[in-house]
Amino acid sequence: MKLFDPHIHMTSRTTDDYQAMAAAGIVAVLEPAFWLGQPRTHVGSFEDYFASLVGWERFRASQFGIRHFCAMALNPKEANDPNLVDWVLALLPRYLGKDGVVAVGEIGFDEVTPSEERCFAEQLELARRFELPVLVHTPHRDKKRGTERTLAMLREHRFPEERVLVDHNTEETLPLVLESGGWAGHSIYPRTKMDEERMVTLVQRHGAERILINSAADWGVSDPLKVPKTVARMRERGVDEETIETIVWRNPVAFFAQSGRLDLTELEKPATIDQRELWEGNSVLRGQTAVVRT
Amino acid sequence: MTASHLLGLLEPRLDPATREWLSRAGASSSGNALDASAFLEAFAMAGRRLGQKPLGTPEDTLAGLGLSLAPDTRTPALLGRVALLLRAQERLEPEGYEALVAACYRSGDNGERQAVLKTLPLLHHPERFLALARDACRTHVQPVFEAIACENPYPAAYFPESAFNQLVLKAVFTGVPLARVVGLERRHNSELARMAADYASERRAAGRDVPTDLTLLSPGASA
Numbered sequence: 001m002k003l004f005d006p007h008i009h010m011t012s013r014t015t016d017d018y019q020a021m022a023a024a025g026i027v028a029v030l031e032p033a034f035w036l037g038q039p040r041t042h043v044g045s046f047e048d049y050f051a052s053l054v055g056w057e058r059f060r061a062s063q064f065g066i067r068h069f070c071a072m073a074l075n076p077k078e079a080n081d082p083n084l085v086d087w088v089l090a091l092l093p094r095y096l097g098k099d100g101v102v103a104v105g106e107i108g109f110d111e112v113t114p115s116e117e118r119c120f121a122e123q124l125e126l127a128r129r130f131e132l133p134v135l136v137h138t139p140h141r142d143k144k145r146g147t148e149r150t151l152a153m154l155r156e157h158r159f160p161e162e163r164v165l166v167d168h169n170t171e172e173t174l175p176l177v178l179e180s181g182g183w184a185g186h187s188i189y190p191r192t193k194m195d196e197e198r199m200v201t202l203v204q205r206h207g208a209e210r211i212l213i214n215s216a217a218d219w220g221v222s223d224p225l226k227v228p229k230t231v232a233r234m235r236e237r238g239v240d241e242e243t244i245e246t247i248v249w250r251n252p253v254a255f256f257a258q259s260g261r262l263d264l265t266e267l268e269k270p271a272t273i274d275q276r277e278l279w280e281g282n283s284v285l286r287g288q289t290a291v292v293r294t
Numbered sequence: 295m296t297a298s299h300l301l302g303l304l305e306p307r308l309d310p311a312t313r314e315w316l317s318r319a320g321a322s323s324s325g326n327a328l329d330a331s332a333f334l335e336a337f338a339m340a341g342r343r344l345g346q347k348p349l350g351t352p353e354d355t356l357a358g359l360g361l362s363l364a365p366d367t368r369t370p371a372l373l374g375r376v377a378l379l380l381r382a383q384e385r386l387e388p389e390g391y392e393a394l395v396a397a398c399y400r401s402g403d404n405g406e407r408q409a410v411l412k413t414l415p416l417l418h419h420p421e422r423f424l425a426l427a428r429d430a431c432r433t434h435v436q437p438v439f440e441a442i443a444c445e446n447p448y449p450a451a452y453f454p455e456s457a458f459n460q461l462v463l464k465a466v467f468t469g470v471p472l473a474r475v476v477g478l479e480r481r482h483n484s485e486l487a488r489m490a491a492d493y494a495s496e497r498r499a500a501g502r503d504v505p506t507d508l509t510l511l512s513p514g515a516s517a
């Protein structure tokens with residue numbers, strides 16, 4: 001079964017992770033633009049970050065047979081820095097038209113401040129202009145209230161529900177998102193957010209429709225194999241294959257295909273890896289034997 | 295070559311809506327004048343609008359236009375972007391044009407960067423883009439490196455010796471067949487032969503095989 005991790009920050013992961021992910025069946029990832037732990041203080045840092053998402057990281061993933069897509073946005077945390085907001089929002093149109101960019105995200109709320117609200121609203125308009133779906137982050141603190149506010153915001157802006165993926169859901173927020181008509185993401189984390197056991201229970205209760213799971217792996221304590229691990233747990237607890245495949249492949253493909261930028265026939269084929277051309281030098285291969293698979 | 299030659303090759307393969315898009319791409323909404331931010335958006339969108347499936351355009355047809363491209367890079371997106379850059383040159387003062395080319399490269403994804411590098415030798419006074427071309431050789435993204443290093447007459451025509459030698463050695467390091475480096479025979483020099491021989495000796499000392507292409511650069515390398 002092919003797996004799609006629809007929320008993972010690969011720039012903070014190693015090539016060992018890429019190898020393990022490919023071995024576990026992950027063939028496509030979506031990397032949303034987010035913060036980097038250390039706050040950025042110059043628009044130029046965003047420019048280089050955005051460029052790396054469509055440049056180096058995309059190439060790095062391809063060397064392991066993994067297709068790398070991304071979502072671009074000014075994230076809610078850094079939307080609170082008045083020295084960045086206008087500049088980063090002005091930069092985004094230059095990146096939203098690019099090939100691997102299949103959504104606007106992560107947008108949404110962190111502390112629900114006026115500046116976050118303004119950036120959220122302006123980026124919904126950008127998504128409309130570039131005909132892209134949106135990936136919406138929900139706050140970790142005061143989660144239920146934050147999610148309600150998020151859904152209200154999307155309604156106020158009349159953003160089409162079927163083009164919204166609301167992420168980091170819990171038992172309390174999932175029914176709200178499904179009821180809104182949007183898609184619901186779940187970040188399976190070692191300690192916080194959501195775990196495998198609870199996720200299987202949610203799937204048994206709600207089924208597969210508009211439900212996605214991801215690792216949200218980043219630079220903190222997280223696990224890039226949470227999608228395959230949750231698949232294994234679903235199997236052990238008797239969830240049928242059709243349901244599993246819908247959650248880990250068909251749903252993310254269908255959601256991001258709304259961008260018009262997923263080549264569905266190409267996605268179904270195994271990716272071509274050719275590391276011969278990367279022998280030593282400055283590629284990710286440093287003297288190992290090259291892998292060739294066509 | 296002019297933009298219209300290339301557009302002439304491309305247009306019959308596009309549907310009417312895309313042809314219309316391409317004809318207006320990069321122009322400001324109020325008129326035909328070129329608008330830098332509209333251009334940068336169009337340059338990015340060309341990937342999606344024109345498509346990435348390689349065209350079966352024969353080598354000779356491209357050579358007739360002054361272009362040399364590996365078969366898998368003969369895509370409508372790449373040809374369209376080259377045409378957009380050539381057309382912009384006809385519409386902008388040199389200073390504004392240089393800034394535009396630099397911006398296309400700096401904020402470009404891998405495909406956009408490849409297109410900029412393929413366009414360089416076709417421009418007026420290509421030597422003014424030397425810094426950009428040399429910077430491209432420092433990339434770690436192999437397809438971008440190959441866009442400047444392979445099937446591209448620019449480095450042999452404009453690079454100083456040291457930069458050309460670095461490019462050739464990097465090609466060997468990354469497994470690019472040297473037959474793809476244009477003008478290598480003409481630009482070959484004794485320093486390059488020494489670098490190749492030293493590299494061969496480093497590999498032998500490490501117990502590794504010596505890439506056959508090294509012997510093309512330095513007859514002693516195989517010893």
Ligand SMILES: [Zn+2]
Nearest residue numbers: 032034106216
């Ligand atoms: Zn995230």
